[in-house]
Amino acid sequence: xxxxxxxxxxxxxxxxxxxxxxxxxxxxxxxxxxxxxxxxxxxxxxxxxxxxxxxxxxxxxxxxxxxxxxxxxxxxxxxxxxxxxxxxxxxxxxxxxxxxxxxxxxxxxxxxxxxxxxxxxxxxxxxxxxxxxxxxxxxxxxxxxxxxxxxxxxxxxxxxxxxxxxxxxxxxxxxxxxxxxxxxxxxxxxxxxxxxxxxxxxxxxxxxxxxxxxxxxxxxxxxxxxxxxxxxxxxxxxxxxxxxxxxxxxxxxxxxxxxxxxxxxxxxxxxxxxxxxxxxxxxxxxxxxxxxxxxxxxxxxxxxxxxxxxxxxxxxxxxxxxxxxxxxxxxxxxxxxxxxxxxxxxxxxxxxxxxxxxxxxxxxxxxxxxxxxxxxxxxxxxxxxxxxxxxxxxxxxxxxxxxxxxxxxxxxxxxxxxxxxxxxxxxxxxxxxxxxxxxxxxxxxxxxx
Amino acid sequence: xxxxxxxxxxxxxxxxxxxxxxxxxxxxxxxxxxxxxxxxxxxxxxxxxxxxxxxxxxxxxxxxxxxxxxxxxxxxxxxxxxxxxxxxxxxxxxxxxxxxxxxxxxxxxxxxxxxxxxxxxxxxxxxxxxxxxxxxxxxxxxxxxxxxxxxxxxxxxxxxxxxxxxxxxxxxxxxxxxxxxxxxxxxxxxxxxxxxxxxxxxxxxxxxxxxxxxxxxxxxxxxxxxxxxxxxxxxxxxxxxxxxxxxxxxxxxxxxxxxxxxxxxxxxxxxxxxxxxxxxxxxxxxxxxxxxxxxxxxxxxxxxxxxxxxxxxxxxxxxxxxxxxxxxxxxxxxxxxxxxxxxxxxxxxxxxxxxxxxxxxxxxxxxxxxxxxxxxxxxxxxxxxxxxxxxxxxxxxxxxxxxxxxxxxxxxxxxxxxxxxxxxxxxxxxxxxxxxxxxxxxxxxxxxx
Numbered sequence: 001x002x003x004x005x006x007x008x009x010x011x012x013x014x015x016x017x018x019x020x021x022x023x024x025x026x027x028x029x030x031x032x033x034x035x036x037x038x039x040x041x042x043x044x045x046x047x048x049x050x051x052x053x054x055x056x057x058x059x060x061x062x063x064x065x066x067x068x069x070x071x072x073x074x075x076x077x078x079x080x081x082x083x084x085x086x087x088x089x090x091x092x093x094x095x096x097x098x099x100x101x102x103x104x105x106x107x108x109x110x111x112x113x114x115x116x117x118x119x120x121x122x123x124x125x126x127x128x129x130x131x132x133x134x135x136x137x138x139x140x141x142x143x144x145x146x147x148x149x150x151x152x153x154x155x156x157x158x159x160x161x162x163x164x165x166x167x168x169x170x171x172x173x174x175x176x177x178x179x180x181x182x183x184x185x186x187x188x189x190x191x192x193x194x195x196x197x198x199x200x201x202x203x204x205x206x207x208x209x210x211x212x213x214x215x216x217x218x219x220x221x222x223x224x225x226x227x228x229x230x231x232x233x234x235x236x237x238x239x240x241x242x243x244x245x246x247x248x249x250x251x252x253x254x255x256x257x258x259x260x261x262x263x264x265x266x267x268x269x270x271x272x273x274x275x276x277x278x279x280x281x282x283x284x285x286x287x288x289x290x291x292x293x294x295x296x297x298x299x300x301x302x303x304x305x306x307x308x309x310x311x312x313x314x315x316x317x318x319x320x321x322x323x324x325x326x327x328x329x330x331x332x333x334x335x336x337x338x339x340x341x342x343x344x345x346x347x348x349x350x351x352x353x354x355x356x357x358x359x360x361x362x363x364x365x366x367x368x369x370x371x372x373x374x375x376x377x378x379x380x381x382x383x384x385x386x387x388x389x390x391x392x393x394x395x396x397x398x399x400x401x402x403x404x405x406x407x408x409x410x411x412x413x414x415x416x417x418x419x420x421x422x423x424x425x426x427x428x429x430x431x432x433x434x435x436x437x438x439x440x441x442x443x444x445x446x447x448x449x
Numbered sequence: 450x451x452x453x454x455x456x457x458x459x460x461x462x463x464x465x466x467x468x469x470x471x472x473x474x475x476x477x478x479x480x481x482x483x484x485x486x487x488x489x490x491x492x493x494x495x496x497x498x499x500x501x502x503x504x505x506x507x508x509x510x511x512x513x514x515x516x517x518x519x520x521x522x523x524x525x526x527x528x529x530x531x532x533x534x535x536x537x538x539x540x541x542x543x544x545x546x547x548x549x550x551x552x553x554x555x556x557x558x559x560x561x562x563x564x565x566x567x568x569x570x571x572x573x574x575x576x577x578x579x580x581x582x583x584x585x586x587x588x589x590x591x592x593x594x595x596x597x598x599x600x601x602x603x604x605x606x607x608x609x610x611x612x613x614x615x616x617x618x619x620x621x622x623x624x625x626x627x628x629x630x631x632x633x634x635x636x637x638x639x640x641x642x643x644x645x646x647x648x649x650x651x652x653x654x655x656x657x658x659x660x661x662x663x664x665x666x667x668x669x670x671x672x673x674x675x676x677x678x679x680x681x682x683x684x685x686x687x688x689x690x691x692x693x694x695x696x697x698x699x700x701x702x703x704x705x706x707x708x709x710x711x712x713x714x715x716x717x718x719x720x721x722x723x724x725x726x727x728x729x730x731x732x733x734x735x736x737x738x739x740x741x742x743x744x745x746x747x748x749x750x751x752x753x754x755x756x757x758x759x760x761x762x763x764x765x766x767x768x769x770x771x772x773x774x775x776x777x778x779x780x781x782x783x784x785x786x787x788x789x790x791x792x793x794x795x796x797x798x799x800x801x802x803x804x805x806x807x808x809x810x811x812x813x814x815x816x817x818x819x820x821x822x823x824x825x826x827x828x829x830x831x832x833x834x835x836x837x838x839x840x841x842x843x844x845x846x847x848x849x850x851x852x853x854x855x856x857x858x859x860x861x862x863x864x865x866x867x868x869x870x871x872x873x874x875x876x877x878x879x880x881x882x883x884x885x886x887x888x889x890x891x892x893x894x895x896x897x898x
Contacts (some may be wrong), residue, residue, distance in 0.1 A: 026859045123642075124858065126649040127648065131649070135606060143599055179664070199475075200493060202494055405570075406572065439642065444628045
């Protein structure tokens with residue numbers, strides 16, 4: 001056994017009941033009176049109450065313990081005792097103690113702090129129980145996704161981050177100088193590359209950070225966020241929607257299995273998550289518009305700087321938060337909206353053979369105001385139609401030659417989608433703001449720490 | 450069962466022996482004479498020989514098959530027959546065939562192509578068997594790494610890519626404008642953030658793309674590459690080295706278990722990989738220098754533009770490829786070199802308490818000219834010593850305030866390392882050049898496709 005396994009982690013205490021162990025961590029809280037002191041020790045895997053009884057330790061140890069402050073670091077030696085009333089079900093009867101450092105004036109006290117203060121101290125805020133729990137849900141969501149794809153014959157094929165051309169305009173792109181080759185741009189999506197990969201390996205996924213230099217100041221926007229994008233040769237839009245449902249069901253059920261402790265701490269109502277089972281709801285864009293019209297949900301539009309309501313909601317306009325939340329209020333499970341107007345969707349989406357006004361696109365909206373968690377489509381596989389769209393969108397043809405090669409040499413029907421990790425973690429964890437669901441959030445007004 | 454499971458993948462043919470199946474894929478090669486045609490079909494999971502016998506199919510199908518060219522896309526219907534001489538152990542007796550597209554003038558023919566041509570056509574080159582195999586080894590390496598950490602109590606904590614300051618100078622950094630906040634830089638390492646995460650969650654790892662705007666034109670350098678960086682509270686340098694050995698052993702053994710087909714295709718000598726078992730070799734930097742001196746290995750240094758050999762190798766100089774390869778010739782397993790001169794290592798590394806001329810750093814060198822696959826250290830946990838180093842390195846103190854907080858509030862001994870994915874995949878797969886081990890390589894002279 002390697003020496004790095006010599007000390008014990010709090011989440012494994014059940015395996016060493018009655019034994020003497022060494023724990024290492026930080027003081028979350030400390031109380032005591034008279035002959036007793038109680039240290040709430042956190043070590044990253046959990047929190048454990050450690051009890052010092054004056055008659056059991058040396059005077060020096062008891063005095064040392066009195067000096068401990070919030071976030072002081074230390075090693076504790078003691079015996080593991082089952083205690084049903086304790087946080088993790090176990091307590092430590094302390095026999096020894098070694099202090100690494102007494103922490104002075106730790107900025108984040110148990111009192112309430114403002115959002116701005118917390119985000120400025122993100123490197124310390126991460127130590128709070130609530131942030132712990134959210135980070136663990138995040139790790140579980142990512143593990144579920146990777147297990148799902150790895151277990152279903154998908155190959156990981158990472159798309160590049162540095163890309164040579166501003167395919168759809170530079171306005172929302174981060175730009176950097178690339179040696180003597182001009183500018184490079186940070187990827188907004190790995191999709192086009194994933195399509196090339198799918199023509200090689202059949203079923204692939206790319207999973208990495210993506211970037212949008214958008215001036216959006218909402219609870220749902222980050223400038224740097226993580227996205228998983230599966231892409232599948234020979235999948236049509238229906239296969240694509242089935243896969244999206246399978247994936248989301250798997251993620252939610254995996255989290256329910258592995259994150260109960262975290263959900264308890266976050267006071268997340270898990271009965272709502274338990275309902276996330278296939279089949280989900282599905283609705284065409286046109287049917288969704290009919291519903292909006294019937295229910296008097298307006299389009300919100302800026303006219304001369306003023307927001308006005310337009311009724312009835314006009315077919316052809318994109319949905320915003322107002323429409324999405326109205327539509328989703330009736331559902332407890334996610335709903336896929338499919339077949340959107342061609343005009344509001346990307347150039348690479350395939351026209352519906354039954355109605356060329358719409359494309360074979362699909363967005364999955366989550367319940368509980370989760371918003372759009374997935375966006376995908378069947379891709380245009382006909383080179384002539386694709387060329388027509390590139391021209392219509394005024395895109396630089398030369399930059400797309402390699403992409404067009406995928407339609408020249410063995411073009412096949414294929415589909416894919418992107419799932420935004422932070423949107424999903426926000427939904428599943430119940431976090432109030434997206435800045436809480438990524439370790440170090442990047443927003444238009446925030447790049448430190 | 451979802452409709453997207455309706456067709457069969459070649460790697461699952463053993464499960465449907467004797468049954469009629471539908472395969473979808475691309476023509477890798479085609480031969481035939483008289484009443485027989487042989488289609489080598491690839492579908493991303495493998496290659497399968499499909500046999501058309503004129504008497505078994507319609508005249509139309511037989512004629513269609515004759516038109517098939519390399520990389521044409523099609524669907525094949527047929528019966529699965531065990532055939533030990535066939536590539537994957539099975540053949541298909543074709544009964545039907547549907548062509549998606551006849552591919553014309555596919556640029557990459559079975560003849561030899563130059564490196565420049567292949568890399569320019571990377572989106573198509575990925576379809577070759579050799580590139581397939583390397584990409585599968587890459588996916589296996591990454592899965593092994595994630596399984597290892599997830600299975601050993603580590604939490605994934607992604608460090609940010611966009612970072613606010615050029616901590617160690619801007620010369621090798623990609624820079625981008627960040628809204629109204631000035632410049633941001635693409636991360637060269639997630640370590641400093643991982644340290645903050647480790648103070649929260651104990652054992653963490655960050656795994657993402659990292660960027661170096663270096664003008665290095667070697668077989669081992671990319672400007673965009675992936676790195677996994679574990680960081681562990683309460684680990685000292687010895688624990689760190691143990692963990693690094695455990696990890697690398699696990700990766701290699703996992704690949705041996707899951708990538709035999711790929712190693713065969715790549716003609717990789719796996720007996721060499723089988724020897725990669727703990728314990729690895731270890732050697733202090735000073736002992737390594739002694740060995741270089743004894744064996745007359747010179748320092749190569751540019752003097753007035755001319756490369757000269759300096760003998761004996763002077764203590765205090767960093768090792769380059771010449772020294773690394775000379776040292777490693779004697780070993781069949783990786784070797785960790787530890788305790789490097791402070792002067793040539795980063796500011797955050799902890800001085801050796803027994804000898805302040807060296808730091809508790811460690812680099813793992815791979816056998817078979819793999820070069821440095823891991824670099825790590827125990828981190829300086831004393832704030833005064835860290836401040837002294839920051840000053841000595843002329844680093845902007847203000848930018849490090851959040852990092853110094855980790856030493857102000859409950860500082861603990863901690864260690865970590867970074868493992869370069871592409872270096873490891875190159876070594877394990879036996880690929881000749883690092884550009885082959887990432888789907889879309891980025892080098893100083895290459896950002897397309």
